[in-house]
Amino acid sequence: DAKTTQPPSMDCAEGRAANLPCNHSTISGNEYVYWYRQIHSQGPQYIIHGLKNNETNEMASLIITEDRKSSTLILPHATLRDTAVYYCIVRASNTGTASKLTFGTGTRLQVTL
Amino acid sequence: GAGVSQSPSNKVTEKGKDVELRCDPISGHTALYWYRQSLGQGLEFLIYFQGNSAPDKSGLPSDRFSAERTGGSVSTLTIQRTQQEDSAVYLCASSSSRDRRLNSPLHFGNGTRLTVT
Numbered sequence: 001d002a003k004t005t006q007p008p009s010m011d012c013a014e015g016r017a018a019n020l021p022c023n024h025s026t027i028s029g030n031e032y033v034y035w036y037r038q039i040h041s042q043g044p045q046y047i048i049h050g051l052k053n054n055e056t057n058e059m060a061s062l063i064i065t066e067d068r069k070s071s072t073l074i075l076p077h078a079t080l081r082d083t084a085v086y087y088c089i090v091r092a093s094n095t096g097t098a099s100k101l102t103f104g105t106g107t108r109l110q111v112t113l
Numbered sequence: 114g115a116g117v118s119q120s121p122s123n124k125v126t127e128k129g130k131d132v133e134l135r136c137d138p139i140s141g142h143t144a145l146y147w148y149r150q151s152l153g154q155g156l157e158f159l160i161y162f163q164g165n166s167a168p169d170k171s172g173l174p175s176d177r178f179s180a181e182r183t184g185g186s187v188s189t190l191t192i193q194r195t196q197q198e199d200s201a202v203y204l205c206a207s208s209s210s211r212d213r214r215l216n217s218p219l220h221f222g223n224g225t226r227l228t229v230t
Contacts, residue, residue, distance in 0.1 A: 034218065036219075041223075042223050043117075043204050043206070043221030043222050043223045043224055044156070044204070044206075044219075044221045045221070046218035046220065087155075100146060100158050100161050100169065101146075101156075101158075101219060102158065103148075103155045103156035104155060105155050
């Protein structure tokens with residue numbers, strides 16, 4: 001699986017949009033971009049994933065550049081409960097078997113009042 | 114609905130003892146994963162089960178670690194002759210691979226915190 005690069009930490013004011021960047025310049029054509037987050041003392045929580053097109057769900061939006069070498073996770077109105085470590089992961093989608101996720105060190109997002 | 118359940122939530126054991134950690138995946142999920150997370154560190158892949166296929170054991174750190182999945186559902190991770198460096202949170206995840214595109218997300222439990230004294 002391709003390697004990802006994320007800033008180690010970011011701050012965001014409550015109520016503002018949090019934009020978390022991720023570089024995955026070696027991503028290949030069959031690899032999806034996944035985002036997970038981990039709140040203290042809990043297991044990682046799935047947020048969103050995409051291949052080429054931008055995606056939106058009830059939690060967040062995912063913007064993937066046209067060349068797919070980078071993406072941005074957007075939390076439109078951050079709250080204190082969004083304080084967590086956010087992981088950007090690329091994962092191959094091969095026929096026959098699912099593949100494991102390889103977690104990096106993520107971005108620690110601190111939402112402040 | 115029921116998520117991934119892990120037990121016990123906390124386990125303290127003496128060095129040299131064996132421990133068993135249990136994972137109940139989401140019903141119907143055919144893929145099951147074990148990860149561990151040492152204090153302040155990222156997640157380290159251990160082992161992956163997919164249906165009836167041979168498991169991917171490439172992440173197991175030593176032969177003291179083993180895992181099995183009985184009946185395609187519940188999984189047990191066993192650590193023999195525990196060492197202090199085995200202290201970590203052991204996380205289990207499951208996913209559905211019925212989708213041929215095989216991009217189903219992993220759903221994690223809250224882990225078992227293992228402390229070896």
